[in-house]
Amino acid sequence: MPIETHRSHDGRSLTIKIEGRFDFSTHQAFRDAYEHGGRDVSGYVVDLSDATYLDSSALGMLLLLRDHAGGDSADIVIQNCNNDVRKILTISNFEQLFTIR
């Protein structure tokens, strides 16, 4: 599976880990991951340590997650990006919307 999820011990945080290419082909799986992530999840971590590539439709998916998680009040961390992925997030200035670490 290119997408794995797990919840923190207290169940408040959902980590979504993406493997390989994060692009349109992962659309449904990514959506399922956060929509079925559980009701009392208040924060999300998108772990890109094994993601090799990210395209503009992936940026769109991140925006969908942000909307799902409450828009401006969403608590979303994007972590462990490789340089290429980081560069794409930077050009689009997504650090204004997400915590990137």
Place this chain on the structure above:
Amino acid sequence: MDESAPLKILIADDSDSDRLILKTLLKRLGHMVVDAANGHEAVALFQSETPDIVLLDALMPSMDGMEAARHIKKLAGERLVPLIFITSLTEPEDLAGCLEAGGDGFLSKPYNRVMIKAKINAFNRMRLMHQALSDQRDLMHERNRQLLKEQHIARGVFDNVAHTGCLNAPNIRFHASPLSVFSGDVLFASPRPAGGMLVFAGDFTGHGLPAAIGAMPVAESFYGMAGKGFNGADILREINQKLVRILPKDMFCCGAMVEVDFALNQLNIWNGGLPDMWLMRSPTERYSLPSRHLPLGILGPDQFKADMETVRSRPGDRLLLMTDGVLECSDSEGQLFGEQGVRRAIENAGLSRHPFDALMSEIQRFTGQHKFGDDLTLCCLEMVDEAGQAALPDAVELSTLAGPTQWRCDYELQGSTLGEFNPLPLLLHICMEVPGLRRRSGEVYTLLSELYNNALEHGVLQLPSEWKYTPEGFDRYYSERAKRLSRVDGHYIRFSFHHDLTALGGRLRVVCEDSGEGFDFQNHPVLQATEMAQSGPRYGGRGLALIKRLAKTVQFDKKGSRVDVVYEWFF
């Protein structure tokens, strides 16, 4: 299609008795039968009766079964009409000959009712399947043809809205895919009413129709507002707000807006999500202008920032902007062209090559292709003398007497509105109701914008134009401008318009008064000079010089905080 529906079967046999037996047999099975006594008749009946299945005796006088089979298969064309040989032949060579002639199978004499029924059914199934596939294929072709036709029409409509504006101006070089509508890239350029240009490059997420649909309102806002004199930031705000409203959450538009002022040699740029722009001065001197904003269509109007960065330029400077299709070009091994590719190309361009050509040929060399993907847009803009500029297309000629000719209008901006609102499009709009003025929209816009900018920057904000003479002062000027704009409580700028007809045309009188302290207009060099001379590299006074050149009379009073300008137009 019904498998058990009765079939029309053509039989050909030279033996009258055999033919009768077969005919009776088939009729009992519920089929319609047409019969022929030789090959010639069989071919003729095939044409006139278009049967579903053909049963042919291999050996007949006057054109045998083989010959008839060839004719029939040719006549049937794409249609599958199973052709079964009825034969007493048993030699493999003979039987193979039947198949080569176009036969699909055999029935051996004497006839066996059970075998005939089974064979007919089997071949009918094959026929029906073939029919179904052909019908689906035809339907698909038809749908595809229709879709292409619709896209063609949509493309025509799109081109009318999202035309290329002044991209063919001599100072612009660009590459945009001819199929760019359906790739999601857009590139627009428009001259501004008071001179200069606006250029917008955009890249929508996704491809195809959704991207094209998003591009339409962007084109409309851009060209509509640019023509009315709105500035880049106003247009960006409008585009962003529209896209936020109409696009689904996961769609947005990376974009860059460039406001080009050839007279001031100044660029105002905004980059939200596109690759670095490059300002190139010489082979060794160049500056990258990275994306500092989120793409368009994500943030609501209250969070969206349309602040443009001001960059000084020199004549001959070139600005390169591109969509990420350039960076995402790949070579045969899947390596990306990337930012390094762009850097390499412009570093190697040297003195003699235009950076646009250098970059294009480097991409061709890298990809090994002369045709690029659909989503690659590249544009290079050169700073030139204003004189060489593409003029606004002539407004539609209208009767000079239609529209308002005798009117008066006062308009005053107060307090914080001075820092937030650009009144020029509105004021221009009022004046443009007069057809005689509409033909001179560029001059009227220049007049109004110079009056307004003088009143705001030098009157209300008290910014000394001398600051703009040096690069350091230039930055200071603009940072101070922004700072002072937040402290304009109690200030005002008032425009009073009065238009009337004269014997030869019309006269527009504009009085512009501001709450500032005025200036020493008695000793101002530009106002002293009887012969109008351009004040060289000095920026101060350029506005005044323009106003003096365009207007019939210019009069200052109230210590220079009130200026009275008369502009005349002629039939």
